[in-house]
Amino acid sequence: MAKEMKLACNVVEQVEAICDKFGNKPGELINVLHEAQNLHGYLPEEMQRIIARKLGIPASRVYGVVTFYSFFTMTPKGRHPISVCLGTACYVRGSEKLLEEIKRTLNIEVGQTTPDGKFSLDCLRCVGACGLAPVVTIGDRVYGRLQPKDIKTILDEVED
Amino acid sequence: MITITIDRHEVVVPANMTILDAAKVVNVEIPTLCHINLEGTCLKSNPASCRLCVVEVEGNRNLVPACATKCRPGMVVHTSSPRVLRARKTVAELILSDHPNDCLTCPKCSDCELQRLVRRLNCRNIPFKDGERMERKKEITPAITRDMSKCIYCRRCESVCNDVQSVGALGAVGRGFGTIVGTAFGKTLGDTNCTYCGQCVAVCPVGALTERDYAEELIADITNPDKVVIAQTAPAVRYALGEEFGLKPGTSVTGKMVTALKDMGFDYVFDTDFGADMTIMEEGYEILDRLKKFLAGDKTVKLPIMTSCCPAWVNFYEHEFPDLLDYPSSAKSPGQMFGAVAKTYWADKMGIPRDKLVVVSIMPCLAKKYECGRPEFKVDGNPDVDYSISTRELAALIRRSNISFDSLPDSDFDTPMGESTGAAAIFGTTGGVMEAALRTVYEVYTGKTLPHIDLDQVRGLDGVREATIDLDGFPLKVCVVHTLSNARMIMNKLRAGELDYHVVEVMACPGGCIGGAGQPYHHGDGTVLRARQRAAYAEDAGKQLRKSHENPDIQRLYQEFLGEPLHGKAHELLHTSYSDKSIK
Numbered sequence: 014m015a016k017e018m019k020l021a022c023n024v025v026e027q028v029e030a031i032c033d034k035f036g037n038k039p040g041e042l043i044n045v046l047h048e049a050q051n052l053h054g055y056l057p058e059e060m061q062r063i064i065a066r067k068l069g070i071p072a073s074r075v076y077g078v079v080t081f082y083s084f085f086t087m088t089p090k091g092r093h094p095i096s097v098c099l100g101t102a103c104y105v106r107g108s109e110k111l112l113e114e115i116k117r118t119l120n121i122e123v124g125q126t127t128p129d130g131k132f133s134l135d136c137l138r139c140v141g142a143c144g145l146a147p148v149v150t151i152g153d154r155v156y157g158r159l160q161p162k163d164i165k166t167i168l169d170e171v172e173d
Numbered sequence: 174m175i176t177i178t179i180d181r182h183e184v185v186v187p188a189n190m191t192i193l194d195a196a197k198v199v200n201v202e203i204p205t206l207c208h209i210n211l212e213g214t215c216l217k218s219n220p221a222s223c224r225l226c227v228v229e230v231e232g233n234r235n236l237v238p239a240c241a242t243k244c245r246p247g248m249v250v251h252t253s254s255p256r257v258l259r260a261r262k263t264v265a266e267l268i269l270s271d272h273p274n275d276c277l278t279c280p281k282c283s284d285c286e287l288q289r290l291v292r293r294l295n296c297r298n299i300p301f302k303d304g305e306r307m308e309r310k311k312e313i314t315p316a317i318t319r320d321m322s323k324c325i326y327c328r329r330c331e332s333v334c335n336d337v338q339s340v341g342a343l344g345a346v347g348r349g350f351g352t353i354v355g356t357a358f359g360k361t362l363g364d365t366n367c368t369y370c371g372q373c374v375a376v377c378p379v380g381a382l383t384e385r386d387y388a389e390e391l392i393a394d395i396t397n398p399d400k401v402v403i404a405q406t407a408p409a410v411r412y413a414l415g416e417e418f419g420l421k422p423g424t425s426v427t428g429k430m431v432t433a434l435k436d437m438g439f440d441y442v443f444d445t446d447f448g449a450d451m452t453i454m455e456e457g458y459e460i461l462d463r464l465k466k467f468l469a470g471d472k473t474v475k476l477p478i479m480t481s482c483c484p485a486w487v488n489f490y491e492h493e494f495p496d497l498l499d500y501p502s503s504a505k506s507p508g509q510m511f512g513a514v515a516k517t518y519w520a521d522k523m524g525i526p527r528d529k530l531v532v533v534s535i536m537p538c539l540a541k542k543y544e545c546g547r548p549e550f551k552v553d554g555n556p557d558v559d560y561s562i563s564t565r566e567l568a569a570l571i572r573r574s575n576i577s578f579d580s581l582p583d584s585d586f587d588t589p590m591g592e593s594t595g596a597a598a599i600f601g602t603t604g605g606v607m608e609a610a611l612r613t614v615y616e617v618y619t620g621k622t623l624p625h626i627d628l629d630q631v632r633g634l635d636g637v638r639e640a641t642i643d644l645d646g647f648p649l650k651v652c653v654v655h656t657l658s659n660a661r662m663i664m665n666k667l668r669a670g671e672l673d674y675h676v677v678e679v680m681a682c683p684g685g686c687i688g689g690a691g692q693p694y695h696h697g698d699g700t701v702l703r704a705r706q707r708a709a710y711a712e713d714a715g716k717q718l719r720k721s722h723e724n725p726d727i728q729r730l731y732q733e734f735l736g737e738p739l740h741g742k743a744h745e746l747l748h749t750s751y752s753d754k755s756i757k
Contacts (some may be wrong), residue, residue, distance in 0.1 A: 058358050062756070065357075071341020072357035072756070073365075080347045 020059050027052055028060055032067035039070045042078055046085055055089045091126045091133035093171050098148040100139030107160075108147035112136065114161040115149075118168060131173060177248040192239035192250055193226055203228065203252050204261070204290050206268075206378050207327035208240040212699030213634045214683035215656055218332030218376070223325070224264050225290065228252045236260055262294050268325050270301035272379070279323070281380030284694055287325060307350065314362045316369040316385055316542040321353055323381040330354060330373035330382055337683065339658035340489070342367035366492040366756055370485035370657065370681040371539030371690025376697075384539050384691060387560045388570055394531045394559075395438040401523075402531040403441040404434045405511045405590075408449060409537040409601025409686035410564045412708035416693040416701070417568030418578040423704030425712060428583020430567075434535075435584060437574045444586045445534065446593030448511030449600040449609070452482060453721035454731070455504040455747050456606075457613040458738035460676055464618070467675075468647070475499045477652070477667075477674040480606050482506045484544035485681035487751065489657050494664045495753035503748040507600065508534045508541060509550050511590065512557030513746040518734045519590060527555055534561040537601065537689030540681070549749050563691025592726040595719030598712040603655040603685035604631040604638065605709065607678040611642055611651070612720045619645045626719055632710070634684060634703070637662075639674075651676045656683055 020028075031048045035041035045064055050056050056079055065072040079085040097103075097112045112123070115134060119127050126133040132151075142148050145157025149167075156167055175188050182199035196203050207223035209216065221241035228239045231249040236257060239250075251257060268287065276282050309321035331354050334343040342365045346355040356365045374382045394400050415424040434442045459478060466474040479501040481487060490501060505513065512532045520530050534541060538561070544550070545558035562570070571578055585591065596612055599605030608628045615623050630640035631651065636659045642649040652674045654660055660679045666672045682688045687705035688695070695701040713719060721727065735743040 061357070071335065071344065071366075073341050073344035073346070073355075074335075076357040077344040077346050081345075082348075 020053075020057070020063075024053060024060075025063060028063050029067060032064060037067050037069070039068050042068060042070070042075065043082075046075075046079065050085060055086045057087060057089075086124070088124060088126055088133070089130070091131050092173060093131060093152045094133045094135065096135050096137045096140075096150045098138070098140055098142075098146070098150075099136045100143070100146075102143035103139075103147040106146040108149075110161050111147055111149055111159055111164060114164045115168075118164055131171075132168070175244060175246040177244045177246070177250065179250045180252055186244055188244065188246075190244050192228055192230075192237075192242050192244060192248075195244050196239065196250075196252060201252055203239045204293060205240055206286055206290065206325065207329060209329055209376055209697040210699075211683055211688070211695065211697055211702065213703060214688065214699065215636050215658070216333065216337050216372070216376070216683045216688075218329045218336070220328050220332065223268075223327055225261055227257060227260050227264070229254050229257050258294075262296060265291055265294050265296055266300055269296065269299045271307070272325060273322055274299070279380040280318075280383045280386065281323075281377075285380060286378035286696065307353070309353065312361055313385060314367075314369070314543075315546050316539040317362060317367075317371060317374055318383045318385050319362065320381055320383070321355070323379050324354055325379055325381070326352065326354065327378055328354060329376040329378065333372045333376050337656050337658055338368070338370060338372060338681070339661045340366060340368055340370075343373060364756075368485040368488035368492065368657065368681065369540040369543045370489075372682060373690075374539060375682075375688070375690040375692075375694065384563050384566065385542055386566060387542070387562050388566055388573075390560055391533060391562060391570065394533075399529060400531050401440045401525050401529055402438070402533060403443060403515060404439045404533050404535055405443045405445045405448065405508065405515070405558075406430060406434070406535045407445045407508065407537055407541075407601065407686065408598055408605075408709065409689060409692070409705065410535050410567070412705050412712070413537060413564050413687070413692045414568060415578075417565065418571075420579075421704070422701040423708040425708050426578075427712075428585070429578060429581040431584040431586055432581045433571045433574075433576050433578060436576050436581075437570060439533075441587045442584075443511070443515070443590040444593050444597075445507050445511055445536075446597035446600070447590045447724075447726065448507030448509075448514075449597035450593055450721035450724045450727045451510045451514070451730070451747065452504055452507045452600075452606075453596055453609050453613050454727060454738045455510070455743065456480065456482075456502045457610050457617065457721070459502050459504060460610060460614050461618055462739060464614075464649075464675065477672060477677045478502055479676075480610075480678045482600070482606055483680045483682075483686075484538065484540035486657070486660060486679045488540065488543070488754070489660060489681065490664065491751050491754040493661070493755065494668070495755050497664060497667060498751040498753070500667065501751065503750060505550075505747055505749050506541075506544065507597075508536065508561070509544065509557055509749075510747050512545070512550070514730070514734075515590065516552070516555075516557055517746060518730065527552070531559045532557065534558050535564070535567050536561045537564050537686045537692045538682075539563065539690040541691075564689075565691060565693060568693070589726045589729070592724060594721055594724050595713035595716035596721045597724075598716060599709045601686035601689075602706045602709045603680050603687075604633065604653045604678065605685065606680075607631045607651055607653050607676065609721060610676070610678075611649075613722045614649075615642065615644060616720065617722065621645075623720075627710075627714075631678075634706070649676070650674045651678075653678045655680045655685055657681050 061075045065075045149156045186195045203226045205226040226239040227236040229251040312319040411427040412425045415426040481502045541561040596609035638653045684702040
């Protein structure tokens with residue numbers, strides 16, 4: 014992984030403001046993490062340390078919560094986050110093959126981001142579009158009834 | 174009070190008592206791996222996670238954990254019914270399915286609570302094979318070895334690190350099979366705010382957390398004819414070492430320990446108690462110095478002065494309170510004072526070059542292993558104390574040297590750094606350093622003999638103890654705390670300007686060094702600590718000299734070599750400075 018960049022001053026201030034908004038209460042840790050991740054896209058070490066200091070809890074506890082919930086991530090998301098649905102309907106209609114194809118095409122694993130920062134890859138369970146199974150979302154766009162051979166085309170279509 | 178039935182026994186207990194504790198009243202020992210409660214101290218952990226203490230309660234459909242189930246009137250409990258035994262055995266087998274079975278070569282072999290349990294439950298095979306096993310990299314720090322492949326997730330270490338010590342270096346990380354009790358961001362302990370207090374090691378039921386072992390270095394040095402190897406033994410070692418050889422806790426084995434060290438090949442065996450008397454001279458005079466300035470109206474003087482003998486406590490304030498580093502005494506710990514004097518005064522006297530002299534400290538402590546490697550305590554890269562071994566490591570070395578400990582005759586420490594007073598003898602218990610310092614401070618300040626030498630106000634095991642000592646009309650307010658959560662409470666008050674003491678003693682481990690992480694494992698038995706504490710006070714009471722400033726060898730050392738306390742050579746060799754080590 015690339016060496017972590019230092020957070021910009023305004024990001025530090027914003028994260029501190031989020032903690033203040035929740036009264037710097039240790040019990041608000043998950044809410045704080047939610048907002049911080051919304052703000053910044055991911056939760057790098059430095060940000061977790063700021064949160065730990067503000068809430069007056071050990072960094073190990075913040076890190077423990079971040080690593081426990083799959084929602085939280087310490088890797089920066091790509092500009093176009095890809096999610097492959099592995100819910101029951103999509104799964105039986107072959108979404109695992111789509112996932113393999115995306116991994117192969119982009120040469121990344123689940124949870125990773127391409128070196129150019131364009132795509133990141135995750136899995137989820139059901140987007141509520143089972144009629145379109147198997148489903149992949151890229152950013153806000155939903156692609157349905159896909160086959161592995163479609164993957165290259167839809168990835169190429171995504172413009173930065 | 175309510176009456177319940179446990180197996181064949183009727184027992185009357187308070188209503189809020191757990192079944193586990195109620196069973197102890199009638200000597201029914203329900204097994205557990207995660208529960209620990211060191212009575213008399215605040216060391217407790219009860220996550221109710223191991224499920225080995227399950228029992229059957231009549232009328233309940235499911236088995237219940239004895240550690241987390243309160244007694245109810247008329248309750249009928251079966252602790253070893255066939256159903257309970259079957260469930261308990263399955264739980265043990267499941268733990269074994271994910272545990273390496275290299276017991277023969279494990280450092281915890283024969284002291285392992287899991288091993289004992291498996292024997293007790295008569296597990297003869299491991300039915301759950303080919304389970305997912307997490308191989309983890311072993312981490313060796315200067316003080317602690319972490320082998321997380323052996324972790325059984327009892328989370329005692331996490332409780333101790335967070336609740337008892339308020340350090341929070343360790344916590345549960347990840348989820349499911351990938352869960353590990355680890356550090357923030359997977360750093361090595363040395364890159365966290367870990368203080369090396371080692372209390373995680375003291376409570377680990379298995380071999381996941383152990384001390385860094387220096388036995389091989391020691392044997393290499395002892396057998397090297399070019400080296401002169403000297404030992405110094407800490408106050409708390411002598412009344413705990415015997416436990417490793419089957420003696421009752423609190424049995425003082427000073428003479429046998431000295432003989433054993435000589436038989437092992439140490440060239441000279443000295444006493445850290447001598448260093449403790451030196452510490453009182455320096456710390457005591459520093460207390461007096463600050464007091465006099467304070468009474469003369471000096472507003473800049475930092476009070477309370479805090480003791481600085483405990484290396485985990487030093488690490489703690491360097492990490493957590495870098496803005497308050499002017500408050501602790503600048504005096505080095507007794508072990509480091511001893512090392513500094515041994516490698517100058519004594520080495521010169523004996524004509525031994527510094528690089529040929531090896532000083533080994535035998536300590537109840539794991540943080541000492543780190544302390545002696547601190548750069549401040551080295552001269553041209555050569556440390557004042559070369560390395561530190563724990564009470565447990567010493568016992569292992571004695572066994573390995575084919576020494577029958579129990580039948581050893583007594584020997585005396587070598588001179589001149591073997592003579593010590595009763596004040597030094599109590600250094601190993603919480604309150605001991607304070608009492609020792611006050612004996613000297615009182616007499617030097619008032620010029621009078623102390624009327625009552627036993628300062629009962631500062632004795633005991635309560636987490637925070639306060640006392641006021643009358644110094645010729647001046648009420649000296651003192652406070653004694655042990656465990657780092659109590660220390661944090663004191664430091665937070667100091668930061669907030671709410672602290673009204675002149676002197677504060679802090680020891681990181683529960684009970685002080687008697688409960689140090691290098692001591693024989695107490696396995697949660699609080700009576701062990703109390704027995705060691707009694708032994709410390711008994712040794713003090715039996716000494717002819719009980720005040721550090723009356724130690725004739727100390728007086729000679731100051732006359733011949735050190736000069737005045739706090740000044741010149743004494744300052745240069747016996748004092749140190751602290752730096753901001755907070756994690757940014």
